[in-house]
Amino acid sequence: MPQDPDHPPAKRFKPGSPFFRLDKKPGMLLPRKGNASVPIDVQRKNLPIYQAKSQLINQLRQLHSAVLIGETGSGKTTQIPQYLYEAAIGRQGLVAVTQPRRVAAISLASRVAEEKKTQLGKLVGYTVRFEDVTSSETKLKFMTDGMLLREAIGDPLLLRYTVVVLDEAHERTVHTDVLFGVVKSAQRKRREQNKVPLKVIVMSATMDVDLFSQYFNKCPVLYLEGRQHPINIFYTKLPQSDYLQAALVSIFQIHQEAPASHDILVFMTGQEEIEALARTCRDIAKHLPDNCGPMMVIPLYASLPPAQQLRVFQPAPKGCRKVILSTNIAETSITISGIKFVIDTGMVKAKRFNPESGLEVLAVQRVSKAQAWQRAGRAGREASGSVYRLYTEEEFDNLLPMTVPEIQRCNLASVMLQLLALGIPDVMNFDFMSKPSPEAMRTALDQLDLLGAVEKKDEELVLTPLGKKMASFPLEPRYAKAILLSPDFQCSEEVLTIVSLLSVDTVLYNPPARREECLAARRKFTTSEGDHLTLLNIYRAFKKVNANKEWCRENFVNSRNMGMVGEVRSQLREICLKLSMKLESCGADTGRVRRCLAHGLFMNAAELQPDGSYTALDTHQSVAIHPSSVLFQGKPAYVVFNELLHTSKCYMRDLCLVDADWLVEAAPEYFRRKLRPTKS
């Protein structure tokens, strides 16, 4: 096995360093030729998949469905679409390649366009939410799975496509799982109706192949052997109690010892943590001795504006090390040039759902083995690489093999709404690869019923006219409902702003070192009406100063995220205008906004108890106001909230003060049942 001459990790990491080297990981370390600074055609030929090209083409030509498994970086995603095109397979229509995340769809399309020496948007294009870079010439289309699902609402047989490649199938996002069923049904119906067949190729480096093969009509599994570059895996000797501290130490240990051209990718759990570590890294980097060289720290998380996300792909200036701090958004599919080191905290923020209570919580938890291998796979793509797992090998061995499919741990209201919009008659019996529990499905249908989105027609559950409109928004049903009801309260402009603000992770900076200054700046906008209205005040002020950057800095407002809010808002506004909604502003009468929010979020309501604690009205679970809320000190009698975050307690985040009467007005029957038994 060739060692990286610049940085043989076992030797460079001093005795006493928190890591030890694992010499061999079965199946992980099969070296092939390197390909740095080689012409792109040659790079393609050096990929492990190239050896199997003609065999693969022969197989794929004949098969209706196939499962393809191959090491990360072996060339599945970039090459298979091109092989299909070059062999004229499925040329009558388009080849869709789905990705769970937009950043992957965009960067892969760019890479494949480059390999095909064509302009992006011509032969090779992409479609992601709010962006379509395709043309009538496009034959290879990279897209998020959510976008293909939206297309399926208008075209359930997916007739534009002759091949659908479902990539990164192991991710099992809600969208991917629904898409599996939709694609499978389109394939069957096209066969039954003698239409052009639809070929389905399911790919990943880390999936349960039997499960997938079984689901797709016992289709064959194609195994792709070999990886191009070796990856060295390191574990900590002892469990780490503070993974952020461990990440910080590891970053600077590498920074002091490895050549500057070797970039670092760190996997963390969320925006706040990433921004805080980014600031710490920048501060420390300023005070290092000159021989350490500069460091460029780049955050990456889903709510960053797209242009900001793509910054991670730009090379650092010469002599400067790039350190990318990312959520699991960079975990699959993507190749970031220059990444030589991956630091894996082993943690991820994910949804958990209690079907009995119907409550969904976000919680930081351990990754699965599949995720850990995907993270490792982001190193060793252009040359050998190293992965530092900030957990022990024993901890790794105890991880779940696969991530539990999101569909089995999230609120299914959006999924059910989408399935009904797709015209699926019997949603309870939809052909899911992994069926959610019947209680979770029933809870979701009950919620849609409470929101007025569904009704029974001739014993069949269908969408109401309101439900159909709700499905046209790429939003959770409760927010779609709030927007749709907003004309009744003459506050659509405000509700659109608030929903857009909530679609972006956070527009506020909270630097711990400047806490007092930050609180003082925020006080100008704070209102006892709650977080939604406080955010609205900030947005209004931001607009008044014409998005002035200096104002943003002084007021600890994230101007980039505010820009994104503006983009989301105009997209949502467009949908409203298409639905001929009358959009008005309520001006200073913000009580209307709260009343409207109560109508959308009434299932997330909580009531103050005599002992000063709160009880969620839906489940009677004990909940607390998150310290970041402007209502933390206030103790209002009734609130609605956006989400629950489970840490030391179950915290409500983003709260809005409401009247009990509004809740009853929103869902009289429901609250007659709910409000009664809470008092002891």
Ligand SMILES: Nc1ncnc2c1ncn2[C@@H]1O[C@H](COP(=O)(O)OP(=O)(O)OP(=O)(O)O)[C@@H](O)[C@H]1O
């Ligand atoms: N944007 C890029 N810049 C440089 N090299 C790239 C780029 N995209 C892909 N490559 C090269 O092509 C190789 C194959 O990438 P590809 O995404 O096709 O692999 P894959 O098998 O689908 O991996 P994964 O399972 O991780 O998605 C990478 O390892 C890298 O060497």
